[in-house]
Amino acid sequence: KNQVEQSPxxxxxxxxxxxxxxCNYTVSPFSNLRWYKQDTGRGPVxxxxxxxxxxxxxxxxxxxxxxxxxxQSSLHITASQLSDSASYIxxxxxxxxxxxxxxxxxxxxxxx
Amino acid sequence: KAxxxxxxxxxxxxxxxxxxxxxxxISGHRSVSWYQQTPGQGLQFLFEYFSETQRNKGNFPxxxxxxxxxxxxxxMNVSTLELGDSALYLCASSLGRGYGTDTQYFGPGTRLTVL
Numbered sequence: 001k002n003q004v005e006q007s008p009x010x011x012x013x014x015x016x017x018x019x020x021x022x023c024n025y026t027v028s029p030f031s032n033l034r035w036y037k038q039d040t041g042r043g044p045v046x047x048x049x050x051x052x053x054x055x056x057x058x059x060x061x062x063x064x065x066x067x068x069x070x071x072q073s074s075l076h077i078t079a080s081q082l083s084d085s086a087s088y089i090x091x092x093x094x095x096x097x098x099x100x101x102x103x104x105x106x107x108x109x110x111x112x
Numbered sequence: 113k114a115x116x117x118x119x120x121x122x123x124x125x126x127x128x129x130x131x132x133x134x135x136x137x138i139s140g141h142r143s144v145s146w147y148q149q150t151p152g153q154g155l156q157f158l159f160e161y162f163s164e165t166q167r168n169k170g171n172f173p174x175x176x177x178x179x180x181x182x183x184x185x186x187x188m189n190v191s192t193l194e195l196g197d198s199a200l201y202l203c204a205s206s207l208g209r210g211y212g213t214d215t216q217y218f219g220p221g222t223r224l225t226v227l
Binding site for chain 2: 031032042043044045046049051089091093094099100102103104105
């Protein structure tokens with residue numbers, strides 16, 4: 001069964017610190033992997049989209065990495081800000097089913 | 113460029129009623145996907161419309177249906193509402209198909225409460 005698992009479930013860090021969120025998937029064959037940021041009460045916002053040939057993609061202080069061999073991805077947030085407090089969702093696109101498989105998300109809270 | 117808009121933003125219904133939600137995609141976008149989000153299940157795919165045709169469907173009962181108009185605007189209908197249908201309903205638009213590499217832009221969602 002195609003699955004996407006994210007860890008940790010939740011995370012609290014101090015403002016200015018870095019953090020890394022993990023995403024492991026079993027989706028195969030895989031077309032692309034996305035990371036979304038969702039603020040409370042709002043729709044998700046796309047951070048990065050990577051195909052299987054891409055290892056790293058950055059969007060400001062957000063850097064996503066992908067290892068298609070081990071089926072793992074991570075989202076690294078540098079110099080966190082209070083506005084980074086949100087849910088981060090990993091989504092994998094299944095190639096043949098043309099479907100998106102969603103992770104449960106990691107809830108990040110940045111404290112001052 | 114205006115973003116994805118959804119109406120209404122909040123809705124309260126009672127069991128057995130039906131509801132219609134509306135989504136206006138970003139101008140020029142041909143794909144509209146609908147998602148249900150609940151605290152217990154997270155984001156779940158409902159269906160995708162592209163050029164007025166349903167192209168993909170998630171694992172939801174037939175009570176959930178939708179359509180897309182020639183201007184790409186989309187509506188989602190839920191009939192015979194159940195308590196478990198209480199959720200945030202999100203729509204997302206993209207230039208190409210939703211599962212591809214085109215960025216999906218989400219609307220703010222419609223919060224449906226079924227009493």
